[in-house]
Amino acid sequence: MSTGGPDPAARQLRRSLGLTDAVVVGLGSMIGAGIFAALAPAARAAGSGLLLGLAVAALIAYCNATSSARLAARYPASGGTYVYGRERLGEFWGYLAGWSFIVGKTASCAAMALTVGIYAWPEQAHPVAAAVVVAVTAINYRGVQKSAAVTRVIVALVLATLTAVMAAAFASGAGAATRLGFGADLSVGGVLQAAVLLFFAFAGYARIATLGEEVRDPTRTIPRAIPSALGITLVVYTLVAIAALAVLGPVELAAASAPLSSVVRAAEAGWAEPVVRAGAVLAALGSLLALLLGVSRTTLAMARDRHLPRALAAVHPRFAVPHRAELAIGVLVAGAAATIDIRSAIGFASFGVLVYYAIANAAAATLTAAEGRPIRAIPAVGLAGSLVLAFTLPGPSVLAGAAVVAVGALIYTARRRPPDSDTT
Known part of the structure; x- marks a missing residue:
């Protein structure tokens, strides 16, 4: 590779994130708007089995996080499972991830941007969502340290x-303890449907891995940051779920439109309702900030390999961020947030992310002991669990998600097909 040319795509990102910053980015991804909204539909699905659903989701998340951490330590570059799939399973699987x-x-x-709009100004949710995306993109454009600093404040306020x-x-x-028993x-x-909903309430642990090129001492920092962030999130979510079930019970919790607001109201702490509403907005902002970081870094990695336009691989000479990728993703997300219904995005989004984690576990299973392979059961359970959850989604969501993945595979095949040769 040439090192003397002026090609901005050849620049590397700056390693500026330490362990605390990496954990904060993970917490910002996981302790997001999901906990403010996911408990009610999870209770509708599982009833008194809500905590079992949380346990299943936590087990699969732990396996996925462990696989991602081992791979990130081995391949500390931007792109996450795109890079791991490419290196361990072949170019097609990396591309598909x-x-x-x-x-x-x-x-x-x-969806996160729309959550901000719905909580902050319900009558103008779409314009607010688009404006929020613009603002968050501007923060990310200024550098990953700026993003980490803002995320640190948001995480503290949400906690x-x-x-x-x-x-x-x-x-x-x-x-009442009886509210926590199984019925x-x-x-x-x-329980599996609840696990799907709760899994996506804290499925942001891979965000640390996608920022691998910006983490200092990644072989030590990432394997410590991912389980730390996941462990903190799991403890918080378990306590919140227990509190909600104890106060409301599964039936009332299932019927709640804003479950945490209903909890404080039932607990005769109405003063806390505005606090909960503000917390939901901040949580959605934190998730959006970290999500946009992760998507832009995967876009950067795919552009470097020319699976996406090469111009998106440019790294800003001052801020050391993939600025064109960030702007492109920001425009796409702002457009979607201004026009789509929040429910229409969830199906294929959920399916696609579970496919991503399934490939991560398959890649981790190929690691040798010398490469830091996890216990063999971990990627096996992560792979099987991700696929089970993917196909536990409602039928329309599975069809929409599978169609989007299939379109990606067709695009790859069409681009890779060799030109017809003249065989006269």
Whole structure:
């Protein structure tokens, strides 16, 4: 590779994130708007099995996170599973992982932006969502350290909000232990559907891996940052879920449109409702900030390999960010946030991200002991669990997600097909 040319695509990103920054980025991705919204539909699906659904989601997330961490330490470059799939399974699988991630997470970004709009100004949700994307893109454009600093503040405020919810719930005396027991509504299908919803409430641990090129001492930092962020998130989510079930019970929780607001109201702590509303906005902003970082870095990696336009591989000479990729993704997400319905984005986004994690686990299974292979059961459970959750989604979501993945595969095949030769 030439090192003396002026090609901006040849520039590398700056390694400026330490362990604390990496953990904060992971927390910003995971402790997001999902916990403010996912508990109610999860309770509708699983009833009294809500905590079992959380346990299943946590197990699969742990396996996926462990596989991602081992791979990120081996390949500390931008792109996450796009890079791991390419290096361990072949170019097609890397491409498919990158395609699934970019399409799925672009839709997720739009959903997060719309969540901000819905909570902040429901009557103008779409314009607010588009404006929020523009603002967050501008923050990311200024450099990953600026993004980490903003995320640190957001995470602190969101954790304070969730602490207030738990304190109100546990102090109310409304927490009857019988509400936490299993009832006749428990079913395997319901638990799995709840696991899908709760999995995506904290599925941002891979964001640390996609920023691998910007982490200092990545072989040590990433394997420590990913499980740390996941562990903190799991503890917080478990306590919040227990508090919600204790105060409301599965039936009332399932019927709640804004479950954490309902918790503080039932706990006779109405003063906390505006705090919860503000916390939901901040959580969605934190998720959006980290999501846009991850999508732009995967776009950068795919552009470097010419699976996307080469111009998107440019790195800004001052801010050391993939500025063209960030701007392109920002435009796409702002357009989607201004026009789509939030529900229409969820199906193929969920399917695509689970395909991404399935490929990550398949790649991790090929690591040798000398390369830091995890216990063999971990990628096996992660792969199987990701596929089971993908096909537990509602039928229309599975069809939409599979169609998007198939389109990506067809594009790859068409681009790679050799030209017809003259065989006269």
